[in-house]
Amino acid sequence: MQSIIGYYTTKFGELWDKSLFDLVEEAIFGALKNAGIGKERIDAIFFGNMMAGVLENNLHSPSKIAEIIGGHIPVFRAEAACASGGMAFHLASQYLAAKAGKTVLVLGAEKMTDYAPEETVTALTAASSGEEQEAGLTFPGLYAMMAQAYFARYGATKKDLAHVSYKNHYHGTLNAHAHFRRKVTVEEVLKSAPVAYPFGVLDCSPITDGAAAVVLTEDKALLKKCPHAVSVLSTAVATDSISLKGRRDLTGIEATQIAAQKAFKGAGLKPEDIRVAEVHDCFTIAEIFAMEDLGFWKKGEGGRRASSLETLLGSGSSLTVNTSGGLKAAGHPVGATGIKQVGELYLQLTGQAGPRQVKGARYGLAHNVGGSGGSAIVSIFGK
Amino acid sequence: MQSIIGYYTTKFGELWDKSLFDLVEEAIFGALKNAGIGKERIDAIFFGNMMAGVLENNLHSPSKIAEIIGGHIPVFRAEAACASGGMAFHLASQYLAAKAGKTVLVLGAEKMTDYAPEETVTALTAASSGEEQEAGLTFPGLYAMMAQAYFARYGATKKDLAHVSYKNHYHGTLNAHAHFRRKVTVEEVLKSAPVAYPFGVLDCSPITDGAAAVVLTEDKALLKKCPHAVSVLSTAVATDSISLKGRRDLTGIEATQIAAQKAFKGAGLKPEDIRVAEVHDCFTIAEIFAMEDLGFWKKGEGGRRASSLETLLGSGSSLTVNTSGGLKAAGHPVGATGIKQVGELYLQLTGQAGPRQVKGARYGLAHNVGGSGGSAIVSIFGK
Numbered sequence: 129m130q131s132i133i134g135y136y137t138t139k140f141g142e143l144w145d146k147s148l149f150d151l152v153e154e155a156i157f158g159a160l161k162n163a164g165i166g167k168e169r170i171d172a173i174f175f176g177n178m179m180a181g182v183l184e185n186n187l188h189s190p191s192k193i194a195e196i197i198g199g200h201i202p203v204f205r206a207e208a209a210c211a212s213g214g215m216a217f218h219l220a221s222q223y224l225a226a227k228a229g230k231t232v233l234v235l236g237a238e239k240m241t242d243y244a245p246e247e248t249v250t251a252l253t254a255a256s257s258g259e260e261q262e263a264g265l266t267f268p269g270l271y272a273m274m275a276q277a278y279f280a281r282y283g284a285t286k287k288d289l290a291h292v293s294y295k296n297h298y299h300g301t302l303n304a305h306a307h308f309r310r311k312v313t314v315e316e317v318l319k320s321a322p323v324a325y326p327f328g329v330l331d332c333s334p335i336t337d338g339a340a341a342v343v344l345t346e347d348k349a350l351l352k353k354c355p356h357a358v359s360v361l362s363t364a365v366a367t368d369s370i371s372l373k374g375r376r377d378l379t380g381i382e383a384t385q386i387a388a389q390k391a392f393k394g395a396g397l398k399p400e401d402i403r404v405a406e407v408h409d410c411f412t413i414a415e416i417f418a419m420e421d422l423g424f425w426k427k428g429e430g431g432r433r434a435s436s437l438e439t440l441l442g443s444g445s446s447l448t449v450n451t452s453g454g455l456k457a458a459g460h461p462v463g464a465t466g467i468k469q470v471g472e473l474y475l476q477l478t479g480q481a482g483p484r485q486v487k488g489a490r491y492g493l494a495h496n497v498g499g500s501g502g503s504a505i506v507s508i509f510g511k
Numbered sequence: 512m513q514s515i516i517g518y519y520t521t522k523f524g525e526l527w528d529k530s531l532f533d534l535v536e537e538a539i540f541g542a543l544k545n546a547g548i549g550k551e552r553i554d555a556i557f558f559g560n561m562m563a564g565v566l567e568n569n570l571h572s573p574s575k576i577a578e579i580i581g582g583h584i585p586v587f588r589a590e591a592a593c594a595s596g597g598m599a600f601h602l603a604s605q606y607l608a609a610k611a612g613k614t615v616l617v618l619g620a621e622k623m624t625d626y627a628p629e630e631t632v633t634a635l636t637a638a639s640s641g642e643e644q645e646a647g648l649t650f651p652g653l654y655a656m657m658a659q660a661y662f663a664r665y666g667a668t669k670k671d672l673a674h675v676s677y678k679n680h681y682h683g684t685l686n687a688h689a690h691f692r693r694k695v696t697v698e699e700v701l702k703s704a705p706v707a708y709p710f711g712v713l714d715c716s717p718i719t720d721g722a723a724a725v726v727l728t729e730d731k732a733l734l735k736k737c738p739h740a741v742s743v744l745s746t747a748v749a750t751d752s753i754s755l756k757g758r759r760d761l762t763g764i765e766a767t768q769i770a771a772q773k774a775f776k777g778a779g780l781k782p783e784d785i786r787v788a789e790v791h792d793c794f795t796i797a798e799i800f801a802m803e804d805l806g807f808w809k810k811g812e813g814g815r816r817a818s819s820l821e822t823l824l825g826s827g828s829s830l831t832v833n834t835s836g837g838l839k840a841a842g843h844p845v846g847a848t849g850i851k852q853v854g855e856l857y858l859q860l861t862g863q864a865g866p867r868q869v870k871g872a873r874y875g876l877a878h879n880v881g882g883s884g885g886s887a888i889v890s891i892f893g894k
Contacts, residue, residue, distance in 0.1 A: 182565055187590060187592055207570060374578050
């Protein structure tokens with residue numbers, strides 16, 4: 129059985145005094161310290177990053193990371209747009225399952241705020257198809273079209289979406305590492321500056337810098353010494369057409385559905401067993417899609433259930449979602465997001481989540497999506 | 512035991528009528544046809560690519576590949592500069608070892624010639640450190656400094672290097688897919704236009720488009736049906752500081768030495784068991800480094816032994832190197848190179864190498880390097 133035995137996240141936000149590899153270094157040594165081990169215990173590193181090549185002509189990160197940590201261990205970079213962190217985690221888990229090593233560090237980082245906004249937005253469109261880029265579609269535009277398709281079929285409203293933002297901003301106030309730590313009201317979300325109908329700016333996750341790392345082991349001797357550990361019960365990946373026009377349905381993300389089915393089967397669990405989940409809320413509609421596609425809610429009831437705020441911390445329901453603040457309030461440093469999700473579940477399942485602790489959670493689920501749904505990773509954890 | 516059961520490579524060269532994903536599509540379906548299987552037999556795809564993000568704002572290739580092949584299978588992109596293909600192969604092998612699937616396709620591709628040369632050269636520098644980029648060092652410059660350090664210590668000459676180019680260009684004439692298919696004389700190499708001392712242009716691998724794919728399986732039932740198969744005996748990765756200033760020694764590549772030791776140990780073989788090898792000759796000096804670092808030649812004797820042409824096809828010696836033409840003559844579409852190396856060994860060990868067939872080879876070795884030596888992969892195959 130593989131276990132997470134340490135986690136570190138930098139502050140998420142506009143970190144203008146730190147470079148990408150400053151953040152990487154902080155996360156690597158922070159996670160090692162949290163796990164209580166030296167770097168010599170690490171057999172390989174997996175790194176999730178999307179945009180360093182495009183934004184700062186910075187590739188070949190395996191050897192940049194070797195320079196930071198010293199020595200000659202294998203380092204692998206995974207890239208799958210906003211799912212880069214999740215993909216890195218998935219590959220790291222396979223690496224351990226292959227007995228290629230006993231303990232690995234999984235890292236995600238992104239530096240997004242040092243550039244003119246249009247540069248970063250253009251770089252983000254690299255996660256969509258060439259045709260979509262040429263049509264001038266940015267990610268708010270792509271998800272806005274999906275939201276409108278959902279509204280048209282199921283009758284959800286802009287106000288339903290606003291409740292997702294309200295909830296995740298509230299959770300963000302409880303997370304010292306979150307990019308945004310202020311509450312927003314449903315009315316503020318509804319009145320926020322339009323981006324792409326039905327989204328206002330408060331329906332959208334921000335441009336964020338940050339890095340996060342977890343230590344993953346199947347070394348039983350090491351595990352015995354660790355005060356806090358969480359088991360990886362399953363991790364599953366699925367893909368889909370990168371272009372919206374190639375999808376069977378725009379009112380959900382099929383890659384999430386397929387990955388979730390595999391992950392639940394692998395863990396031997398059902399959606400109702402999960403008490404805490406971090407899902408990919410890059411836009412408010414995306415959390416509604418996630419809740420339905422993961423099997424927590426039935427298709428079409430997401431608007432109503434989002435408005436009920438049943439997944440808000442302290443609501444008394446059986447499932448709390450995005451206690452970190454989600455992508456919306458904790459921020460979305462693309463490559464780091466998938467790792468921060470795993471780390472948040474580690475905190476929750478080991479009782480280290482402080483003011484945002486969900487009580488009595490035995491199982492947690494992380495859900496990371498690339499682009500407009502062209503790739504998805506679902507991983508399930510247990511204590 | 513994992514086996515390669517199919518291989519396809521596109522023509523390598525200046526392929527102005529084909530896009531990156533045209534090449535990807537051709538390689539995927541070519542490899543499936545060569546293996547005699549349908550796409551439904553593939554459980555995952557691993558993709559090596561370096562520069563599509565920087566050159567054409569094209570990331571999230573897992574879902575682009577899903578669009579090409581159809582369906583929802585896991586697709587992973589690995590990036591480690593010029594070692595991207597080898598890293599993809601290594602991860603694919605771990606994926607099978609983890610029992611995450613039975614049969615995978617490993618693919619590498621790069622589209623490099625559609626841009627102004629300075630754009631492509633700048634994108635290539637992304638594989639070096641930020642300081643090296645700021646100093647104006649390109650890869651010919653970095654390897655030229657290493658060559659000069661080697662010359663100073665061991666007394667090798669520009670003429671020794673020229674023999675590497677002569678040999679690999681001769682091999683290229685025997686490979687219908689090679690970028691360059693003409694012989695060059697040692698004198699032509701010596702007189703070729705200076706690039707960075709001691710390199711003339713004929714000491715340097717070219718800017719090339721191309722894609723290559725292999726099918727890797729551990730499905731015994733499938734293997735029985737395949738007329739041609741080669742076993743993967745071991746595959747090992749090592750890293751080093753990305754900056755030359757962080758290296759212990761500039762007269763070789765320590766990452767290669769470490770990966771080679773691991774790979775030989777894993778395969779239970781010694782360098783003298785290898786009869787055919789594809790090594791990373793991005794510059795002529797790099798083949799000399801490779802021969803020494805892999806343990807084929809003693810440190811310092813590389814100049815003399817390169818000049819002896821003992822690794823030329825038909826020389827009668829026990830080891831033939833870079834029968835494909837190497838990076839020098841077959842071309843260097845960065846992400847594809849590591850896969851083409853594996854594919855060339857598949858052809859050689861199954862007796863399908865035609866006019867460049869090495870006789871009686873039982874074991875082969877592939878060696879792929881990232882940047883100036885910040886990462887290296889060594890894989891050993893047997894028939």
